[in-house]
Amino acid sequence: MYISNMQHFLDEQGNIPKEMPKEARELASFFALVIDTTTKFNPKRLSATNIRCFEKGCPGTTRVEILHPNEEIHWMCSRCENEGKISQWQGTKWDNGVSK
Numbered sequence: 001m002y003i004s005n006m007q008h009f010l011d012e013q014g015n016i017p018k019e020m021p022k023e024a025r026e027l028a029s030f031f032a033l034v035i036d037t038t039t040k041f042n043p044k045r046l047s048a049t050n051i052r053c054f055e056k057g058c059p060g061t062t063r064v065e066i067l068h069p070n071e072e073i074h075w076m077c078s079r080c081e082n083e084g085k086i087s088q089w090q091g092t093k094w095d096n097g098v099s100k
């Protein structure tokens with residue numbers, strides 16, 4: 001289970017720093033995609049997306065939901081045990097307005 005605070009992946013301008021280690025950068029990019037997709041439709045129950053699981057060799061896609069009342073984004077692979085929660089995503093450049 002990945003428990004992630006999105007702010008920890010961003011620089012002062014709200015970008016994913018280019019000098020970040022590759023693995024952390026890939027993870028941050030995945031979280032950004034999850035935030036972008038989730039905040040487009042504000043799912044209250046686990047819902048399918050076309051975001052590919054980042055686990056090597058896993059053919060699964062990512063399911064997402066917004067938990068209430070704390071608005072954490074819960075994401076979960078449809079095939080493997082890859083799963084996590086993202087907090088502090090509100091106001092990032094991938095926030096499409098659920099919290100605005």
Ligand SMILES: [Zn+2]
Binds near residue numbers: 053058059078080
């Ligand atoms: Zn997976």
